[in-house]
Amino acid sequence: MHKYNLCFLGGLKPLILPIMKSFNVPIHYRSPLVNAIKQSRKNADKMKNDFSPTILQLGTLQLILARHFGFCYGVENAIEIAFNAVQQNKDKRIFLLSEMIHNPGVNADLLALGIRFIMDTKGNMLLNWDDLNSDDIVIIPAFGTTVEIEDTLKSKGINPAIYETTCPFVEKVWNRAAKIGNEGYTIIIHGKPGHEETRATFSHSKENTATVIVKDMEQAQLLGKYIAKELPANQFYIDFKGQFSNGFDVTRDLVKIGVVNQTTMLASETQAISEYLKQTITNHYNNIDTNNELHFADMRDTLCYATHDNQTAVLNMLEKDADLALVIGGYNSSNTSHLVELCESKLPTYFIKNELCIIDSKTITHYNIHTHNELITENYLPPTPKLKIMITSGASCPDSLVEGIIIRLAQLTGNEEHLETIQII
Ligand code: SF4
The missing domain is CATH 3.40.50.11270 (Rossmann fold)
Structure with a gap:
């Protein structure tokens, strides 16, 4: 195992910290290096106000790590x-x-x-x-x-509550949906219809009120046409097949609405959808209620803290310059795919599941979130003597994988010896 003598420039003190565990997870998911970095940032910013990235200098290689990433x-x-x-x-x-x-x-x-x-x-x-x-x-x-x-x-005589790992932030969404559902609002869920969490939220929400899922802005705009009665009601049941609750009546159930979302959606998209639906329904009903509360249940999004922190950290990281970004996580991870989406809007981005995807300094295997397949790309490292690479990972990615990638990059760029004394600037 590597020992890291972290050297902090720019005012931070040298520090090696023990792994701080809130939960007892297997040690091989942890990383002494990443833990030391996270702990030093936490100590310097206890209120989590600073979303600027951590910059590691390993000889000629600069790694720009998002302020927040990894297990939530x-x-x-x-x-x-x-x-x-x-x-x-x-x-x-x-x-x-x-x-x-x-x-x-x-x-x-x-x-x-x-x-x-x-x-x-x-x-x-x-x-x-x-x-x-x-x-x-x-x-x-x-x-x-x-x-x-x-x-x-x-x-079957099996109590599902005994080994229930449902995240409390998901249950919070269910409670929010139940509350506004019981106030007579139809619940619009912004989420991926096939995703386990959205299927669960849909199921719990429909126990209280009519519920429909919209997967993106395009579907929200389509729903807007039904709210505004611009499309024939019958067409709704075709357009939203498999995404509405039993007994959904498009003429009755799109008069009062509230929006909740899958906890891991892209914050900007969920806010835009919520705002669009609010405007559509209040315009259609001529702003009958001056507080806009009669037809639209105004509330904050139901993204979880990890989604918020990780996306905000990536947006801050993207303010720096770099040659490419590596996003690490499972290819079917919703929250990770949104981090990829943010990064690829700014620079070449490779979505990888572990260090084995970095085959050598010429070739990388990575996942395309648009075509849903794994690709091999050649010459992913630009021929520059001083490489700058951004790194982040999803909420279900062990820190040990991030450490593996840092080591791999150091090896491939001839900077392995600098792993023993990493400079944080
Ligand atoms: S991403 Fe958010 S909702 Fe999902 S498990 Fe983590 S904290 Fe819970």
Whole structure:
């Protein structure tokens, strides 16, 4: 294991800190280097007001790290519960509803411990419900699950609450939807219709009120045409097939609306959609209510703190100059894909799952979020003697992967010896 004698320039003091753990997650997900960097930033900015990136100088290589990245509260909580479940139930069969978080390494570790998945990330069954019995342990993933699946588990004599890892920030969205739903508003969910969290939020919301999912601004604008009664009502059921609750009545249920969102969406998009729908509905009803509260439930977005922090940190990082950006995470991770979206608007960006994607100094394997396939790109490192590379990672990405990438880049650029004394400027 590397020892890091971090040298802080620009006013910060040299420091090596122990790994601070709020949760008991396996040590191989941690990184002494990344932990020391995060801890030093935290000590210097306890109120989290400073979103400027951390700049590491390794000889001729400059790495610009986002202020916030990596495991969030909900992911650490889920990992701790899942590994505890294995420890505490060695004589039992343990199942996960689907991927616990969107990170291939973590899911592979759980599979290696004997945990089996009941369904894939799209909700397709990998085994039959009849294969389960009341002696089995079922872990609910961090995204939460649907009311229907909770009921199915209960009918099998399995208590889904025992090893429930649903993130409290997801439950907060459910509570917000329930509150405004009970006030007579239809819930519009801005989220990816196939994503586990959005399916769970949809399921819980529809218990209280009519609910419809919009996946992006294009769909929000389409919904706006139904709000404004510019399209025939019947067409709605085709345009939003699979995205509205049973009994949804387009003439009755688009008069009072409130917007919640999947916790990991792009903040700017969710705000734009919410504002667009607010304007559309208040304009249509001629601003009958001066507070705009009669037809639109005004509230803040339901993005979680990790989404907010990671996206704000990336926006701050992008104010610097660099040759390229590396974004690390599972390819099906929603929050990570939005970090990619932000980075690629500014500079060449490579979405990679681990250091093995960096094949050598010429070739990189990476994921394209638009075409949904893995690509190989040659000459990804520009021929400049002083490289500047931005790095961030998603909320389900272990810090050890970020450390692996820092080491890989140092090796490939001939700066390995500088790993022992990294300068933070
Ligand atoms: S990304 Fe946010 S909502 Fe999702 S698990 Fe992490 S803290 Fe919870």
